[in-house]
Amino acid sequence: MTAAEIKEAVLEILSDIAPDEDLSNLKEDVSFREQLEMDSMDFLDIVMELRKRYRIQIPEEEYPALASMKSTVEYLEPRMTEVAKKQ
Amino acid sequence: MNDTLRESYDVVVIGAGLAGMTAANTIARAGHSVLLVEQHYKLGGLATWFHRKGGHIFDISLHGFPVGMIKSCRRYWTAEIADSIVQLKHIRFDNPMFSLETTFTREDFSKLLFERFRIPAENVTGFFDAARAMSHLDDQAYTTRRLFEKFFPGRQDVVRLLMEPITYANGSTLEDPALTYGIVFSNFMSKGVYTFQGGSDRLIRLMRDDMRKNGVDIRFACEVQKVHVERRKVAGVTLDGRRIGCRAVVSNANLLGTIFQLVGEEQFDKDFLEEARAVRLNNSSTQVYMALKPGETLDENVCGDLLFSSTAPEFRTDMLLSRAITSRTYSFYYPRTRPGHDRCYAVASTNANYADWADLPPDEYEAGKRNLIETTLEGISKYVPDFREKLAYSEAATPKTFERYTKHWGGASFGTKFEGLAVSRSLPERIAGLYHAGSVGIIMSGWLGAMNYGVIVANDVDAFLMKI
Numbered sequence: 001m002t003a004a005e006i007k008e009a010v011l012e013i014l015s016d017i018a019p020d021e022d023l024s025n026l027k028e029d030v031s032f033r034e035q036l037e038m039d040s041m042d043f044l045d046i047v048m049e050l051r052k053r054y055r056i057q058i059p060e061e062e063y064p065a066l067a068s069m070k071s072t073v074e075y076l077e078p079r080m081t082e083v084a085k086k087q
Numbered sequence: 088m089n090d091t092l093r094e095s096y097d098v099v100v101i102g103a104g105l106a107g108m109t110a111a112n113t114i115a116r117a118g119h120s121v122l123l124v125e126q127h128y129k130l131g132g133l134a135t136w137f138h139r140k141g142g143h144i145f146d147i148s149l150h151g152f153p154v155g156m157i158k159s160c161r162r163y164w165t166a167e168i169a170d171s172i173v174q175l176k177h178i179r180f181d182n183p184m185f186s187l188e189t190t191f192t193r194e195d196f197s198k199l200l201f202e203r204f205r206i207p208a209e210n211v212t213g214f215f216d217a218a219r220a221m222s223h224l225d226d227q228a229y230t231t232r233r234l235f236e237k238f239f240p241g242r243q244d245v246v247r248l249l250m251e252p253i254t255y256a257n258g259s260t261l262e263d264p265a266l267t268y269g270i271v272f273s274n275f276m277s278k279g280v281y282t283f284q285g286g287s288d289r290l291i292r293l294m295r296d297d298m299r300k301n302g303v304d305i306r307f308a309c310e311v312q313k314v315h316v317e318r319r320k321v322a323g324v325t326l327d328g329r330r331i332g333c334r335a336v337v338s339n340a341n342l343l344g345t346i347f348q349l350v351g352e353e354q355f356d357k358d359f360l361e362e363a364r365a366v367r368l369n370n371s372s373t374q375v376y377m378a379l380k381p382g383e384t385l386d387e388n389v390c391g392d393l394l395f396s397s398t399a400p401e402f403r404t405d406m407l408l409s410r411a412i413t414s415r416t417y418s419f420y421y422p423r424t425r426p427g428h429d430r431c432y433a434v435a436s437t438n439a440n441y442a443d444w445a446d447l448p449p450d451e452y453e454a455g456k457r458n459l460i461e462t463t464l465e466g467i468s469k470y471v472p473d474f475r476e477k478l479a480y481s482e483a484a485t486p487k488t489f490e491r492y493t494k495h496w497g498g499a500s501f502g503t504k505f506e507g508l509a510v511s512r513s514l515p516e517r518i519a520g521l522y523h524a525g526s527v528g529i530i531m532s533g534w535l536g537a538m539n540y541g542v543i544v545a546n547d548v549d550a551f552l553m554k555i
């Protein structure tokens with residue numbers, strides 16, 4: 001998957017776990033926590049969805065990489081080169 | 088019944104409390120085969136109810152939970168479950184220091200503290216912010232007592248207002264780590280108290296339906312006797328004398344029961360056993376269930392939904408455990424709790440020591456129960472003078488009752504003290520595939536804590552199964 005596709009995939013997960021949030025103005029380099037009402041369970045849900053949808057394993061020590069959209073895409077890109085875009 | 092059981096599953100979940108059921112459901116949704124086994128004849132664990140002749144239904148632990156339940160139920164269960172959660176409007180305190188009503192929100196507590204208790208606004212804000220900023224990584228030696236001393240020095244009354252509901256909710260005291268207080272307080276006393284419309288029976292029925300839909304194999308009235316370990320790996324379980332294979336076990340049974348009975352000491356090293364033996368269980372409870380005669384009502388404006396009542400001049404967490412009861416929490420239920428059901432009823436709860444009830448001879452035990460009911464009726468008549476005339480049925484539960492129905496050691500109502508969390512979390516490092524999910528560590532207790540812990544552990548199990 002390309003960086004743009006990964007971003008789209010993350011947005012899709014976010015809109016599923018936070019259906020009431022407006023994601024259209026999400027800033028890439030500002031943390032999710034500052035822009036959305038997110039707690040540690042929300043981050044766990046992102047981890048679970050990434051594993052379920054793309055079989056990506058993220059160890060607990062690396063959860064901080066999911067802080068913002070920018071850091072998430074940077075973290076996932078090398079790990080998702082082989083992953084096909086979900087239809 | 089057991090003949091439809093498969094020979095093996097990816098995961099066996101032992102115990103159908105909220106943590107066990109939520110773990111089972113989440114793991115099944117992730118695509119693994121799951122067997123959920125419950126020793127009692129119904130699902131729910133402490134999230135339970137019972138029927139009595141005359142059409143009475145009593146809930147055990149439906150007194151109130153934090154707003155976070157809505158999100159967790161929507162995400163890990165169904166929209167129907169989440170949409171049945173409604174706010175309780177009238178929370179009361181009545182004790183020799185103060186009598187007041189609150190909505191249990193940060194705004195309302197701030198207003199009360201500022202206007203009525205005359206606490207400077209910066210201390211109030213400072214306290215709420217300090218509590219909100221706490222995490223499980225904070226210094227454990229910093230106690231709740233010190234937190235209160237910092238923001239409200241010498242103010243016993245403020246401590247009572249902010250602590251009493253938490254002590255009832257999870258048995259914690261002023262000597263427990265402030266971080267446990269801060270986390271629970273921020274969840275519980277900032278956005279109101281909520282309940283489940285339709286009662287615990289409806290909640291558990293909806294959960295059962297969702298688990299079935301997701302393919303969880305469910306067995307109740309079926310006890311797991313043993314977790315089998317081979318070469319430091321989970322190999323299976325024995326239930327009702329029959330062996331079932333599995334790659335992982337999630338035990339929702341009591342943490343100490345899991346380590347010392349289900350798995351057995353011989354499977355662990357000395358250091359771990361020492362750590363596990365040092366885990367302190369939380370206290371137990373007593374309850375008195377009171378049903379009103381058909382057609383009899385309670386005045387909502389007098390009773391409210393939840394009433395923290397005490398005649399003790401001072402607030403002391405050790406006194407809350409005494410058999411000489413001076414403090415009770417009353418939950419009042421109106422017909423709207425169970426739309427279609429026309430009764431009002433009340434449940435009075437206290438914290439209690441298991442040891443005070445465990446070894447009583449049968450006649451003293453029965454007398455103790457009768458006394459519990461009598462003193463409760465006396466206590467409640469302060470608020471509803473003709474309560475005895477309205478009463479159709481009453482019954483008492485003691486720490487032994489809780490022990491019998493959940494198999495929790497010491498009838499523990501709220502799991503373990505803080506140190507239990509690390510022991511629970513470290514089980515899979517000792518034995519591959521062995522997990523515990525259930526109220527532990529104060530912060531992972533109550534309906535919301537147990538459910539969320541079930542999800543956290545389900546995530547670990549899913550990751551583990553993908554690796555092997």
Ligand SMILES: Cc1cc2nc3c(=O)[nH]c(=O)nc-3n(C[C@H](O)[C@H](O)[C@H](O)COP(=O)(O)OP(=O)(O)OC[C@H]3O[C@@H](n4cnc5c(N)ncnc54)[C@H](O)[C@@H]3O)c2cc1C
Pocket residue numbers: 101102103104105106107124125126127130131132133134147148149150151152153309310311312339340341372374436489492493494495499500501524525526532533534535537
């Ligand atoms: C009196 C009282 C009032 C409460 N009020 C509230 C409240 O108002 N709000 C709130 O949020 N929380 C409340 N709580 C706390 C809350 O009910 C619990 O924290 C929560 O329900 C615990 O869930 P759990 O999954 O950890 O375990 P449990 O509910 O304890 O479930 C464990 C399950 O495992 C089963 N089990 C054990 N051993 C075996 C075995 N060997 N084989 C098969 N099954 C086994 C047990 O039978 C049980 O069903 C209250 C608790 C009590 C006691």
